[in-house]
Amino acid sequence: MNPAARTQATIDLVDAILDAARTGGAAADQIAKRFFAARRYAGSKDRRAVRTLAYDAVRRFGPVPATARSAIVALADADPELAATFDGSSYGPAPITADEPRAEPGLAPAWLVDAFHAAGLDDSELAALLDRAPLDLRVNRLRAERTEVLAELGGDPAPDLPDAIRLPADTLPDSEILRDGRAEVQDFGSQIVSLATCAEPGGFAIDLCAGGGGKTLAIAAQMAGEGRILATDTDRPRLSRLAPRAARAGVTIAEPRLLDPGKESAMLDDVAGQADWVMVDAPCSGTGTWRRNPEARWRLTPDRLDRVVATQARLLDVAAGLTAPTGTITYVVCSLLDDEGRGQVDAFLARNAGWRALPLALPRGRVHGPGMRLTPASDSTDGFFVARLGRG
Structure with missing residues (x-):
């Protein structure tokens, strides 16, 4: 040409x-x-x-x-x-x-810029949302050691994340290490918010919005392959990716379950009140992932934002019904808008007496209302809000 x-x-x-x-x-x-x-x-x-x-x-x-x-x-x-x-x-x-x-x-339509400013993000934080993202990997500790992956692929190990490696933005994610399950492509931020579940070997976890299973596999590694994870979603094509990924990763404790939208509680009635940890990686605007999907800001409208906020609230209430009396909910959105983050959790706590926000000790991020926020400018990650909720 x-x-x-x-x-x-x-x-x-x-x-x-x-x-x-x-x-x-x-x-x-x-x-x-x-x-x-x-x-x-x-x-x-x-x-x-x-x-x-x-x-x-x-x-x-x-x-x-x-x-x-x-x-x-x-x-x-x-x-x-x-x-x-x-x-x-x-x-x-x-x-x-x-x-x-x-x-x-x-950067974005004016109404979105105003919403970011209202959430306390300055212009330098906003500009970083459109930087090119690097390629991040999570080494699967069930299959490999980080030193082994570094020796084959190179890259920079993250000093504060024991399973993380960063490669340049132009790196093509094509390697035997990825094909055989020794590592997964996963942004540092996604790895960090997965740690917020505080999952341990032998327990029962539910990944309520599992999608293709990235966080399911990260939680399975935390659990050392011991216990049970129920990975659910309403999107059949996305959920269908979990089984082959789990097989490559050596994860045998993850059980996929397809749910009907709006019927999640009924279809999970057999595990109601039993989960030690429920991960709600909720559908969201995706404003924190613009480094990878910059056209997403062309898709977002006030009406679409209202719809995802309503879905998030409903899923949080579903999650509350799944947790054991001492269980916890980890609520995650890859968004930097307060309607989806701190405001969503504040609203959950207001309508669910007896629940409270639990402290988080994560390697990156800053306290933001009842949870923590990670941003590209401050944390060199995609943008996330995460909160951990429990009773008592």
Whole structure:
């Protein structure tokens, strides 16, 4: 592909990402995979150049651009080499005109920026939400030692996280160590909030929103493969990933159970009041994961936020019914919005007499209301809120 063709391909890719954001379609990384699969003629350098420019555009423009061209044109205004590719050639974009629309730079829609400021996040914290994320691994202590994985893959061991290794952002997660279960791709923040369960060997844990099972496997490692974990979710495709991942990781104590949305309590009646630890990694806005999914801020609306907040509240109440009298709930969202974090937990405590927030001792993060908050700028992790709740 020549430079002009690369620019046109970038516009086409960003248009597909925009359309998916508006319609609730696939995530940007999946769209990019499909995009290049349909363009086998694009070489590795072409794919890298198109992907890099596309993600630059996604990161730069927080207010949703009207079109992909308006975003790339705005980038070209500050980049003469890019502007020169708008040459009107057979495979290139039409020339830029002075009066055509330009996308508006910014972190996010104004209502979201206001919500972040209300949560006590300053501009430096917000800017870090769109940095490129590194590749983090969690060494599976059931299968390997960290020194072994470091010797094969390299990377930087986290001094405060005994199972964690960090690799550069451009590292491709393709290694025999990942395929045979000796390590899992997992952000440092996700590893840290998993520690908040304080799970121990021999107990009974429920991962209420298990998804593909990342935190289930982390909890299983804490439990040294002894005890029982019931891993539940309402998303069949995501939950179906757990069994092969658990087999690779040598985890035999995790039992997947598919639930119907809105019927979680009834379908878990056989374990009501029995769990030592319930993990609620609740569906959320994902504002803490913009480093990996910057187009997610194009998907979020006030109405969608209201819906996920209502779901979170319901799941917390479900979790309360599953815990033993001495059991605990670990509530986690990969969001930095107070409606989903401290406000959600404050509301739970207000409507559930006898419950209280328990102190947390985590290697990173700062106290934020009844829990702790981790941010990219302060903790070099994805953004999370986590709280641990118990009776008494």
